[in-house]
Amino acid sequence: MRLRSLTLAVSALVLSACAATAPASPPVSQDWAGRSPYGLFLAGQAALSDGESVQAADYFGRAAEESGVGVLDERAFTAAVLSGDIDMAVRMAPTEADASEAAKRLARLVRAVDAMAHGDGREAYTLLTAQEIGFPHRTAAALLTPWAAAQAGDRQGAIVRPDVPNDKLVEFFGLLGQAYQYERLRRFDEAETDFKALTAEPEAAPMMVLAHGEFLERRGRRDEAVALYDRGLLAYPRDALLTAARARAADRRAAPPPPTPKEGAAQALLTPAAAMLAARQSQFALVYLRLALHLDPERTDAWLMVGDLMAAAGDLQAAREAYARAEPGTPEYPAAQSKLAWSYQNADEPERALEIARQAAADGDPTALLTLSDLLRTNERYAEAIPPLTRLIEESPAPDWRLLFGRGAAYERMGAWPQAEADLQAALELNPDEPDILNYLAYGWIDRGERLEEAMEMVERAVASNPRSGAMIDTLGWGYYRLGEYDKAVEKLEEAVELEAGDPEINNHLGDAYWQVGRRDEAVFQWRRVLTLDPDKRIRADAEAKLASRAGPGVRQTAAAPTK
Incomplete structure (x- = not known):
């Protein structure tokens, strides 16, 4: 088998x-006073949609008390389960003949689990077998x-x-x-x-x-x-x-x-x-x-x-x-801290995220070191991201292309191309068909006007593996641009923008290609659009310079450098 x-x-x-034990419940809203049962029902629906299952259970429960309508009992029961208040859910579990079949099936499952939680396996077994618990709980x-x-x-x-x-x-x-x-x-x-x-x-x-x-x-x-x-x-x-x-x-x-x-x-x-x-x-x-x-x-x-x-x-x-409930020193702790740190990063609190990540990585745990490096790179602190990756590379029992690729990308973003190139080539030797490495190394060569024929062959392989990647098609289009094949560049870069409409670098490239084929108004539009897409400092400066000078892109190398 x-x-x-x-x-x-x-x-x-x-x-x-x-993680370890139950998180504390968010405070239950008490603004239900004076609301009609229907108003409480709507408030419960909104809370449930927002993921606030504790508040939803409160609203539905109050609505059911006020109205006695069975559907509200069912909603209150479901919300209680989602909030983790299984004791309340058991008390509210619908058993009436007019309750929906879905609610009755879930109620039997909940009651069986609660019986087991209290050591009553016999009751649980009866609930699970006396009547089939059908879809979706079978x-x-x-x-x-x-x-x-x-x-x-x-x-x-x-x-x-x-x-x-x-x-x-x-x-x-x-x-x-x-x-x-x-x-x-x-x-x-x-x-x-x-x-x-x-x-x-x-x-x-x-x-x-x-x-x-x-x-x-x-x-x-x-x-x-x-x-x-x-x-x-x-x-x-x-x-x-x-x-x-x-x-x-x-x-x-x-x-x-x-x-x-x-x-x-x-x-x-x-x-x-x-x-x-x-x-x-x-x-x-x-x-x-x-x-x-x-x-x-x-x-x-x-x-x-x-x-x-x-x-x-x-x-x-x-x-x-x-x-936050995972205990330090347990195998789960680094993963829990990683998720905790990313919750702050995603809420635009990068310093708090980095503080958590640094604390978790203090003892050298590989997962924590990788999280710290990823967060530093996300916050464009590339030089700081390199030491954790270097430590992981040196301590890894076997070469890992992903670590080399990550460090190479960090070197590239901080402008240290020779080190980046070495890491990316080492990663490619370990995994010769990985599209992300092929694309990243090829782009580095193309953007510098180096080894263009070899780079184009690599990116074509990457696109063949991932034909819906806007980033990879952008690299291909930018390669045509560097080779002076501007019509092909426009075709591919327009395709890339369709796939990654919000990427400032792809839009910037498309503006340059439009300029070279004489579509100047469209080029200016693209560069202006770049400034609305939260570009990094380098791309912003490039777009602003072209808009200010109205002279278009600077002189570009269009002849392929000899391949090594």
Whole structure:
């Protein structure tokens, strides 16, 4: 069975997130006094749209109290789940015959999770199996059922692998659950068979490698676990959890215990959560994450995913509180700090972002150093971005083209072309077909009038790999410009502007090409447009000089330099 292609994206989403405990809820608005039920309903809708699920739950709850209308009860119930107030959601869960089927399905799922959270596996199992919980919660219910059976003491029910026709997620992640259940029942040979199936692919997803490796550690087979982690790190060299697990196994420290039924159920809910994230169904994803955290409030990966959803909804305070909960010294801490720093950068608070990034990078963690370098480059502090990248390059166990490419780009932006050229060429040697390297190095040569024939061949390869990249088509058009083929330059640069209308450099290039073919008014329009697109200092100065002089672009080299 080929498992990797099925789960790689879902597993990456699950493992890439890290945080620790529940973020504090934003304050609940009390401006509902005097509003009609309909007004409260509209306020709840607006709050829900803005990602303010706690306020939405408050508005809908008040509206339901005032009106007694069932649809408002359903909205209040849903908002309570989204806000993470599962106790309130259980109290408001619709059971009436006239409630919508969607609300009743979610209510059964919520009540089952709450029963497990309180140790009542028997009640949870009944809720999950007495009546089918259909779309869209069928996957979640199927993956939860064996864990509910385990909590209820039903040994046979716990090892039954869930089966939902045509649901590959249930098929695959049900196998993971079954492996854990076999281990819990000390049926180690059967557990190992399942774990081996999960990691059979050379690039098995990190979460499966971790699960299998931890099982081997618990069986006292630490050398085999180290070998498995090493294999995983070949495919995912910067995975913090794999790195930490390998160090633990090599040091012969105690392995994590297998998950309890509550912990296993929480992990099972991350599968549909990640699938919904991949499908851009953010509210469903948040529902499953809130339920997972009701079962296991210490799920750091779930809290980071919640933080991402809150940030996407515009609730930066809730997102930051989620990110900030990861404990220093844990494998998840650097990733959490990275997300926290970027939340400030994206809110136009770069100094606060850099302060967080510097603190996180103080102990030399690779993820933190990379975040610091990326933030410095984003803020055009290129010289400062180079030392963290240099440290990563020097300490990396194997050459990494991405680090060389990043440092080369920083050198280029600060005007140190010889160093940039060396790094970019080294990166290209490691990955000769990478379009981004081909394009960046080719542009550097084209813009300097060097090695034009070689550069044009490289950028044509890049465009062939990524024909919808405005930046790469711009490089091709700029190459034609440097060769003096201005009609071809106009054609390609117009195509690039269509793809990247807001890029100041592409618009500046198009203005130059228009000037050379005699379309002077259009050239002036393009240069004026450049000034409205937040150009950097170099591009702004170039456009302003051309507009002030009305003499057009300066003298350009149009003959190809000899190739080396």
